[in-house]
Amino acid sequence: MKIENSLALFNKIASDPYDYIKTLKEKTNKKIIGSTCTYTPEEIVLAAGAHPFRISGQAQNLSAADAHIQAYGCSMVRCMLEDGLSGDLNFLDGVVFPHSCDSIQRLSDIWRLNIPSLHFDILLPVKLDSQLSQNYFAKVIKRFKSDIEEALDTSISDKDISEAIHLMNQIRTALGQLYTLRAANPALIKGADMAAIVKASMVMDKEELLVELNKLITLLSKIEKKNDARKRILISGSICSHPDIYQIIENKDAVVVWDDLCSGSRYFEGLISETENPYIAISERFTNRFVCPAKHIRADFQLDNMKRLIADHRIEAVLFIFVKFCEPFSFDYPDIKNELEKMNMPYLMVEMDQHNRIDEQLRTRIDTLLEIMQF
Amino acid sequence: MAERLKATKEMKRIMRRYYAQAKYAHYMGKKVAWITSGGPVEPLIAMNIIPVYPENHGAMLGASKKGGQLSEFAEGLGYSPDVCSYVKDDIASTITKESPIKGGLPQPDMLICSNNICGTVLKWYEIQARNFNVPLFIYDTPFVHTEFTEEAKEYIKEQTKEYILFLEKVMGRKFNYKKMDKVGRYSLQSMKLWKEILDTAAHKPSPMTAFDAFFHLALIVTLRGKKIVLRYYKTLLKELQERNTKNIGAVDNEKYRLLWDNLPIWFRMRWLSDKFANHQAALVADTYTQAWCGVIDYIDENDFLGTMGEAYTRIHLNVGVDQMADTIKDFIRKFDVDGLVMHSNRSCKPYSFGQYDIQNLIKDMDIPVLMIEADMTDDRKFSESQVEARIDAFMEVIKEKKRTK
Numbered sequence: 001m002k003i004e005n006s007l008a009l010f011n012k013i014a015s016d017p018y019d020y021i022k023t024l025k026e027k028t029n030k031k032i033i034g035s036t037c038t039y040t041p042e043e044i045v046l047a048a049g050a051h052p053f054r055i056s057g058q059a060q061n062l063s064a065a066d067a068h069i070q071a072y073g074c075s076m077v078r079c080m081l082e083d084g085l086s087g088d089l090n091f092l093d094g095v096v097f098p099h100s101c102d103s104i105q106r107l108s109d110i111w112r113l114n115i116p117s118l119h120f121d122i123l124l125p126v127k128l129d130s131q132l133s134q135n136y137f138a139k140v141i142k143r144f145k146s147d148i149e150e151a152l153d154t155s156i157s158d159k160d161i162s163e164a165i166h167l168m169n170q171i172r173t174a175l176g177q178l179y180t181l182r183a184a185n186p187a188l189i190k191g192a193d194m195a196a197i198v199k200a201s202m203v204m205d206k207e208e209l210l211v212e213l214n215k216l217i218t219l220l221s222k223i224e225k226k227n228d229a230r231k232r233i234l235i236s237g238s239i240c241s242h243p244d245i246y247q248i249i250e251n252k253d254a255v256v257v258w259d260d261l262c263s264g265s266r267y268f269e270g271l272i273s274e275t276e277n278p279y280i281a282i283s284e285r286f287t288n289r290f291v292c293p294a295k296h297i298r299a300d301f302q303l304d305n306m307k308r309l310i311a312d313h314r315i316e317a318v319l320f321i322f323v324k325f326c327e328p329f330s331f332d333y334p335d336i337k338n339e340l341e342k343m344n345m346p347y348l349m350v351e352m353d354q355h356n357r358i359d360e361q362l363r364t365r366i367d368t369l370l371e372i373m374q375f
Numbered sequence: 376m377a378e379r380l381k382a383t384k385e386m387k388r389i390m391r392r393y394y395a396q397a398k399y400a401h402y403m404g405k406k407v408a409w410i411t412s413g414g415p416v417e418p419l420i421a422m423n424i425i426p427v428y429p430e431n432h433g434a435m436l437g438a439s440k441k442g443g444q445l446s447e448f449a450e451g452l453g454y455s456p457d458v459c460s461y462v463k464d465d466i467a468s469t470i471t472k473e474s475p476i477k478g479g480l481p482q483p484d485m486l487i488c489s490n491n492i493c494g495t496v497l498k499w500y501e502i503q504a505r506n507f508n509v510p511l512f513i514y515d516t517p518f519v520h521t522e523f524t525e526e527a528k529e530y531i532k533e534q535t536k537e538y539i540l541f542l543e544k545v546m547g548r549k550f551n552y553k554k555m556d557k558v559g560r561y562s563l564q565s566m567k568l569w570k571e572i573l574d575t576a577a578h579k580p581s582p583m584t585a586f587d588a589f590f591h592l593a594l595i596v597t598l599r600g601k602k603i604v605l606r607y608y609k610t611l612l613k614e615l616q617e618r619n620t621k622n623i624g625a626v627d628n629e630k631y632r633l634l635w636d637n638l639p640i641w642f643r644m645r646w647l648s649d650k651f652a653n654h655q656a657a658l659v660a661d662t663y664t665q666a667w668c669g670v671i672d673y674i675d676e677n678d679f680l681g682t683m684g685e686a687y688t689r690i691h692l693n694v695g696v697d698q699m700a701d702t703i704k705d706f707i708r709k710f711d712v713d714g715l716v717m718h719s720n721r722s723c724k725p726y727s728f729g730q731y732d733i734q735n736l737i738k739d740m741d742i743p744v745l746m747i748e749a750d751m752t753d754d755r756k757f758s759e760s761q762v763e764a765r766i767d768a769f770m771e772v773i774k775e776k777k778r779t780k
Binding site for chain 2: 067068069070072073099101102103105106107108109110112113114121123124125126127129130132133135136139140143293294296299300303322324325327328330331332333334335337349351
């Protein structure tokens with residue numbers, strides 16, 4: 001198998017995830033459980049014999065969603081809702097809403113009232129800084145297990161959960177390996193391909209995914225490292241659904257080597273202990289990985305995390321990509337940018353609507369950042 | 376137009392005194408805690424800590440028409456134009472000291488944040504914890520979409536203990552449970568009185584409007600748990616009851632009764648009040664000020680500490696859209712309203728998202744609904760001519776409906 005074939009597979013799934021899921025459902029007859037945020041404990045869904053997949057919101061135009069959420073709602077939430085209301089997600093058997101931001105919180109209510117499907121609210125703690133909240137977190141995961149058991153009329157054994165944890169740990173390890181390989185040798189594969197791999201990972205059958213990831217790692221491991229003088233960029237934000245951005249950067253003698261995205265490293269960061277109580281272990285992973293800004297762990301966590309990512313991956317510039325109207329990420333930005341200024345680290349912040357195309361203005365802004373860096 | 380409520384003068388005096396005390400707290404050896412509007416303030420009062428509310432300050436900044444200007448300043452620092460203006464006003468005021476309170480709010484010694492009103496406060500208090508380098512406690516209230524789970528109940532109960540340990544550590548002394556018992560009783564009595572005050576508006580004509588409630592709310596927000604609130608609200612209640620006995624309405628010849636949803640548009644209170652009054656319409660109730668008395672039934676006066684957590688978790692903004700719609704239906708019946716005015720508030724997503732669905736859920740009440748898109752303090756997001764035209768059209772519909780009834 002060639003690298004190109006492997007990448008073509010991931011790209012195909014990433015560009016039409018719903019089509020993949022429909023085929024998967026026909027083939028396997030598995031229940032399909034959509035999720036709206038990376039705080040979904042996919043292990044529990046897998047242990048229930050169902051298939052977890054991340055709803056990305058594919059809608060290009062909004063009409064039905066406008067009747068439920070005002071225009072100042074973020075496009076991620078509005079696009080997901082549009083897909084739900086328009087029937088594009090009719091293949092779903094249920095949807096999981098982990099408590100993260102205010103918008104997803106209300107999306108859950110609106111979904112429950114308008115779209116018939118199984119509905120799971122996971123009432124996560126917002127603070128992850130105490131033993132008390134950690135205990136609560138584990139109980140919430142356990143409740144999700146009972147809820148899904150009841151809804152799908154199944155029973156989940158400890159062995160089912162252990163196997164699911166083991167599988168997800170292998171997937172996370174593989175994705176981490178790919179990121180590390182590429183960070184050391186960015187010429188291995190294009191940034192857009194790497195983004196497609198992560199996106200497809202949130203969609204694909206997990207057994208198939210693991211096989212495909214390992215195949216690709218084997219192929220890429222054989223390639224010798226090339227000298228790469230391109231500037232090393234970090235992308236930070238919630239989701240980046242524009243593969244073109246990676247290309248714009250690569251056209252300017254720079255390359256995205258790491259990210260701090262929910263549609264990127266936040267999906268595979270951290271492993272789950274396979275020896276501990278599974279509910280505690282799952283909750284600990286969510287606390288120990290890079291927490292999203294909608295959760296609290298320490299007041300200065302996001303600032304420290306940014307500095308650590310810069311050091312770990314020898315970053316030379318930071319590109320913040322925010323979904324317009326997203327509060328949690330945008331509130332941290334001013335203080336993080338001040339830190340970057342103290343470090344003389346070039347940065348740029350762009351706000352995007354998920355369904356917008358990349359326009360010339362955005363292209364020019366990114367070009368300018370990269371040109372400045374060449375001096 | 377009926378005369379202004381006489382009690383108002385006293386209320387202003389109490390608030391002036393409160394802010395003066397807060398300003399000089401440090402000179403008197405007292406500690407200041409900044410706390411969110413839905414936060415558990417009673418343990419602070421029991422510990423003799425002075426609570427200060429940046430949201431109340433935000434309302435003051437909005438009412439003094441500084442919201443747009445301060446938000447713009449914060450946007451210059453990198454904050455987004457699309458996020459909560461209370462946060463931006465507070466951050467800007469911390470730097471510029473621009474405020475109706477001379478020199479701005481007193482600096483905090485600690486920050487107490489409860490996410491029962493939104494997730495935004497979490498970010499806001501993290502920013503200020505970095506800025507002031509003071510300890511931050513988060514009182515985490517799991518959202519009640521449909522049920523308040525057993526584990527959430529236990530979590531919140533245990534957090535009350537965690538909160539007290541936090542206060543003991545910051546203050547370096549033991550918690551005063553005896554005083555807490557008294558403070559808890561005062562707090563519950565204040566909430567009950569506040570409810571009685573708001574309920575006087577069920578009378579026709581209504582002795583007060585939501586605009587009065589927005590103003591008098593400051594005490595139940597900032598000083599609940601203090602005896603002075605009881606004294607003041609008793610006076611206010613008496614005055615309102617007297618008006619009801621004499622059939623004195625807050626709006627002359629009240630003909631139409633309306634319900635308000637969401638936070639006030641602080642910088643346009645007078646204008647909106649006059650606008651509706653010109654149509655002989657009184658905003659007799661609102662969902663916002665009711666939030667400070669909507670959960671009384673969950674509190675046991677003999678065990679305030681043990682029961683406050685559930686009450687704080689079940690407040691109007693921390694429950695599902697369908698429960699919010701049920702509350703609105705109750706108000707429509709109780710206050711016999713002819714129309715609903717919804718403020719679609721760009722600053723407050725958890726309050727505003729779901730308003731369209733609430734409209735669908737209350738369809739059986741058969742009352743017209745007006746949606747005004749604005750912001751609680753940012754006057755740059757308010758279009759007077761548009762709002763005026765919409766209010767006029769809405770009132771025409773209501774008048775027509777009433778004529779044909």
